[in-house]
Amino acid sequence: MKDSGSLHLKVQELCDCYATTDPLKEMSELPRDADKDEAALKWLSLAALHGVNSNAKEIELVVKDDGTVKVTAEYRTGELPSPGPNVAGKIIEALKGITHFEEGKGKTPLALGIRDSSIELQIKMKPKDGGNKISIKFPE
Template sequence: MKESANPHLKVQELCDCYAETDPLKEMSTLSREPATEETALKWIALAVLHGVNSNAEKISLTQQASGTVEVKATYRTTPLPTPGQETGTRILDMVRAITHIEEDKGKTALALGFRGNSMELKIKVKKEKKQEQLTLNFPGEG
C-alpha cells in the first residue's frame, strides 16, 4: 500500500484494505502491536468498518486518567476489544489531528469514502479531569 501523509486519507485507504476482513477479530490483535500512528489509524478504520457492518449507532473509546482504555458499542453489553493504553492515546491524538478538534470538548462531521461508498460520521471528543472520550456516531437508517 502506498504511504499517505494525510491521516484522513490513510484511514480511508485502511478501510479499503480491511473491508473484506473481520474488523472485530482484527481489532482484538491491535493491543499486541506497537503503539504507532499506523496502529491508531488502523484501529479507527476497523472501528468504522465494524460499526458499518454491525449497524452500530455509535462506538466510544474512553481513556481514564490512569491510562486504562475501554471501548463500547451502544448495541452490546460487553466491551469491544481494547487497543491498549499506548495505542488508545495515539487514537485520540490521531482523531484530533484528523478533525482539528483542539479544545477539550468538540464535535464535527467526518466524511469517509471507500469501496465506492461514502458516509458521514459524527465525531465527538470530550476531555475531563479523569478521562478523555472519543465517540464515533454512525449514520442512521433511511
C-alpha cells in the same frame, strides 16, 4: 502527528484494505502492533467498518488518565476489544489531528470513503473521568 489530510486519507485507505476482514479480530491484535501511530489509524478504520457492518449507532472510546481504556458499542452491553493504552493515546492524537480538536473537545462530521461508497460519521470528543472520551456516531 502528520498532516490532517494525510491522516484522513490513510484512514480511508485502511478502510479499503480491511474491508473484507473481521474488524473485531483485527482490533484485538492492535495492542501488539509495534507502530502505535499506524495502529491508531487502523483502529479508527476498523471501528468504522465494524460500525457499518454491524449497524452500530455509536462506538465510544474512553481513555482515563490512569491508562484505563474502555471501548463500547451502543447496540450491545459487552465491550469491544480494547486497543490498549499506548494505541488509545495515539487514537486520541490522530482524531485531534483529523478534526482539529486541539483543546480536546468538539463535535464534527467526518466523511469517510469506503470502497465504492461513503459514509458520514459524527465525531465527538470531550474530557471524561480524568481522561478523554471519543464517540463515533453512525448514520441510521
